[in-house]
């Protein structure tokens with residue numbers, strides 16, 4: 001049965017690959033991004049499925065609700081909260097605007113959007129998927145705010161799962177390093193990190209779609225990522241002390 005799938009951050013990277021994948025399956029798409037429609041592939045994006053909104057701004061969720069009402073969309077079967085931004089560097093050099101952007105895009109918007117879309121999700125027992133990162137369980141100096149907002153997103157999902165119970169499945173997917181534009185946009189120095197060796201967004205999107213079909217509440221994509229994420233959680237103190245010793 002074709003579903004209605006809403007994807008945030010659908011204009012690039014993993015979100016765009018997910019949009020292409022669900023489009024190829026014949027699902028109805030609602031695609032959310034901050035770019036103008038004129039900058040996007042007309043084969044995939046059009047007036048009826050693209051909602052241009054900046055998720056770092058207060059009121060973004062209300063704009064998406066208005067878009068759904070205007071398009072007479074009454075149900076959402078799958079809400080993929082994927083939009084993300086990066087920042088790399090010491091916090092001393094990070095602007096207040098960048099800190100606020102990370103908090104709003106990774107935590108504020110997903111919380112607002114989940115709350116606002118409950119009337120669209122409840123009638124069909126729709127599923128909410130949060131795209132998190134293995135970094136949420138790991139120490140990652142120079143990515144402090146990014147990592148903290150992803151850990152906060154995990155906390156939001158965990159508690160919503162308990163609060164909403166069987167009425168609304170909530171899933172967190174921990175993605176590992178992926179070959180997307182995020183690293184360049186975040187200011188990562190290509191000499192320090194060669195992101196071309198990471199798996200492509202299309203492979204990661206295919207694994208996300210598989211995880212969505214299975215009903216595990218929390219999924220980490222890839223065995224190495226699973227070990228990394230779990231080690232970060234279970235051996236956290238020890239790893240932190242090692243890193244601090246190395247940085248002295």
Ligand SMILES: NC(=O)c1ccc[n+]([C@@H]2O[C@H](COP(=O)([O-])OP(=O)(O)OC[C@H]3O[C@@H](n4cnc5c(N)ncnc54)[C@H](OP(=O)(O)O)[C@@H]3O)[C@@H](O)[C@H]2O)c1
Nearest residue numbers: 009011012013014054055056083084133175177178180182
């Ligand atoms: N790439 C990795 O190594 C990696 C690893 C772990 C987890 N993740 C997570 O995977 C998700 C997707 O990341 P990606 O690697 O695919 O990054 P990406 O290629 O940069 O795509 C991110 C998407 O989010 C959109 N976006 C960012 N800020 C927005 C805003 N304020 N309002 C609306 N849309 C906004 C971007 O729009 P623009 O096209 O305008 O930039 C883009 O469509 C993120 O949640 C990220 O944290 C990525």
